[in-house]
Amino acid sequence: MDRAATAEKIAQQIEPFNKKGVAITEETSFAGDLEWDSLTVMDFVAAIEDEFDIIISMNQQAEIETYGQLIDAVTKLQG
Amino acid sequence: MNDMTPNAIAKTDLFSRFDPLIQQRQSLLDTGVTDPFSLVMEKVLSPTTAICSGRETILLGTYNYMGMTFDPDVIAAGKRALDEFGAGTTGSRVLNGTYAGHRAVEDALKEFYAMDHAMVFSTGYQANLGIISTIAGKGDYIVLDIDSHASIWDGCKMGDAEVVPFKHNDIEAMEKRLKRIPAGAGKLVILEGVYSMLGDIAPLREMIRVAKENGAMVLVDEAHSLGFIGPNGRGVAEDQGVLDEVDFVIGTFSKSVGTVGGFCVSNHPKFEILRLVCRPYVFTASLPPSVVATAATSIRKLMHAGEKRAHLWENSRTLHKALRDLGFPLGTSEPQSAIIAVIMPDLERGAMMWEALLREGLYVNLARPPATPAGMTLLRCSLCAEHTAEQVQVIIGMFERAGRAMGII
Numbered sequence: 497m498d499r500a501a502t503a504e505k506i507a508q509q510i511e512p513f514n515k516k517g518v519a520i521t522e523e524t525s526f527a528g529d530l531e532w533d534s535l536t537v538m539d540f541v542a543a544i545e546d547e548f549d550i551i552i553s554m555n556q557q558a559e560i561e562t563y564g565q566l567i568d569a570v571t572k573l574q575g
Numbered sequence: 576m577n578d579m580t581p582n583a584i585a586k587t588d589l590f591s592r593f594d595p596l597i598q599q600r601q602s603l604l605d606t607g608v609t610d611p612f613s614l615v616m617e618k619v620l621s622p623t624t625a626i627c628s629g630r631e632t633i634l635l636g637t638y639n640y641m642g643m644t645f646d647p648d649v650i651a652a653g654k655r656a657l658d659e660f661g662a663g664t665t666g667s668r669v670l671n672g673t674y675a676g677h678r679a680v681e682d683a684l685k686e687f688y689a690m691d692h693a694m695v696f697s698t699g700y701q702a703n704l705g706i707i708s709t710i711a712g713k714g715d716y717i718v719l720d721i722d723s724h725a726s727i728w729d730g731c732k733m734g735d736a737e738v739v740p741f742k743h744n745d746i747e748a749m750e751k752r753l754k755r756i757p758a759g760a761g762k763l764v765i766l767e768g769v770y771s772m773l774g775d776i777a778p779l780r781e782m783i784r785v786a787k788e789n790g791a792m793v794l795v796d797e798a799h800s801l802g803f804i805g806p807n808g809r810g811v812a813e814d815q816g817v818l819d820e821v822d823f824v825i826g827t828f829s830k831s832v833g834t835v836g837g838f839c840v841s842n843h844p845k846f847e848i849l850r851l852v853c854r855p856y857v858f859t860a861s862l863p864p865s866v867v868a869t870a871a872t873s874i875r876k877l878m879h880a881g882e883k884r885a886h887l888w889e890n891s892r893t894l895h896k897a898l899r900d901l902g903f904p905l906g907t908s909e910p911q912s913a914i915i916a917v918i919m920p921d922l923e924r925g926a927m928m929w930e931a932l933l934r935e936g937l938y939v940n941l942a943r944p945p946a947t948p949a950g951m952t953l954l955r956c957s958l959c960a961e962h963t964a965e966q967v968q969v970i971i972g973m974f975e976r977a978g979r980a981m982g983i984i
Binding site: 533534535538539542545546549550551553554555556 | 716721731737738739740741742748751752755756945948949950
């Protein structure tokens with residue numbers, strides 16, 4: 497799946513988690529802008545993992561701060 | 576010359592990262608509540624009673640499940656070891672720090688679990704830190720429950736493996752993650768018998784079956800079940816008939832055993848090599864002789880403690896039912912261990928209830944995020960086999976009065 501198609505699917509997945517209705521761009525930060533707690537992060541990561549049938553280990557999550565970085569990582573992880 | 580005198584260099588106070596916690600703590604204390612995290616026990620009278628702030632207090636938050644801290648045989652063994660071997664070993668287990676007593680406590684553990692190998696650490700925290708960081712290395716995957724104890728998380732952080740958490744006790748979520756791990760990678764599944772915050776147990780039989788089907792090794796932390804759960808007190812894995820499927824059992828001496836220290840028992844044929852490569856085992860002083868002597872004596876007595884186990888279950892059932900009937904929201908719908916977690920609406924009211932109980936003469940643990948799951952504030956009660964049936968009734972009365980006074984029930 498290419499980056500654009502991946503981004504579209506992630507956009508669908510993030511919607512139920514974006515309770516504050518933040519306008520999401522490539523630069524949106526999960527901790528800073530979305531202010532997610534660790535449980536929300538876990539549930540969202542699990543949703544992304546299940547959607548794409550991948551593992552995003554905590555080691556990899558530590559490198560993902562923004563929405564754009566997540567799209568890059570998921571695109572790459574699909575191989 | 577430039578004007579970069581020392582005074583002109585901007586200094587960053589590394590402690591500024593603690594400001595939110597300092598503020599939270601201050602605003603809690605500003606309400607006038609007693610600081611729940613600086614209680615001093617002035618005198619300890621028994622496994623179940625102590626003097627706190629000058630008054631006799633029933634202890635209901637000590638993890639002293641089997642009440643071994645004042646067992647006469649245990650105390651005698653400790654005193655004898657202190658006389659014969661001195662106050663401390665001043666050395667690592669692999670150098671000058673292995674005395675006869677360290678071997679003796681490892682032998683006691685091997686007998687207790689009917690396993691081939693036992694390795695004793697200076698604390699339970701170090702046992703998890705050492706075993707996990709050593710056996711799972713670069714390119715391996717650790718799959719673990721999201722509600723795992725801090726020592727498990729720190730063991731993961733110290734090692735080089737990829738760390739993959741799954742939702743608490745969710746067998747399907749664990750299985751999905753195991754199946755996605757790249758072929759050829761080493762896999763370690765980490766579970767706990769009893770999760771200490773809510774006092775719930777894991778469905779180990781199913782989870783271990785799934786882990787094994789997917790080629791993973793299994794480590795189970797039985798810190799809160801040792802001595803109490805299972806026909807021989809070996810823990811939840813024994814109780815569910817799957818202990819022989821567990822590759823590594825982690826446990827502690829600081830709960831049912833009644834002293835301090837940690838251990839790992841295993842049947843792995845190459846287990847002994849860990850003594851040379853496990854850094855939290857090598858680079859620290861071994862336990863004092865008196866501690867290993869008390870631990871060995873206590874573990875041997877716990878092999879024959881069926882009646883105490885039955886009484887502790889009775890205490891747990893009685894308190895759980897009474898608190899539920901009073902209307903307190905609890906961590907589990909049925910008693911699953913010797914831990915009963917009473918869920919508080921928020922930290923402030925939790926601290927007020929904690930203080931009201933202390934004024935009644937009852938000590939429980941106040942637990943709050945991040946130690947607790949889902950941001951909960953808990954009053955965590957851990958029962959002891961030495962609590963009498965009468966003490967449990969007194970405890971119930973204290974909860975009722977404090978709960979009504981604080982508007983919790």
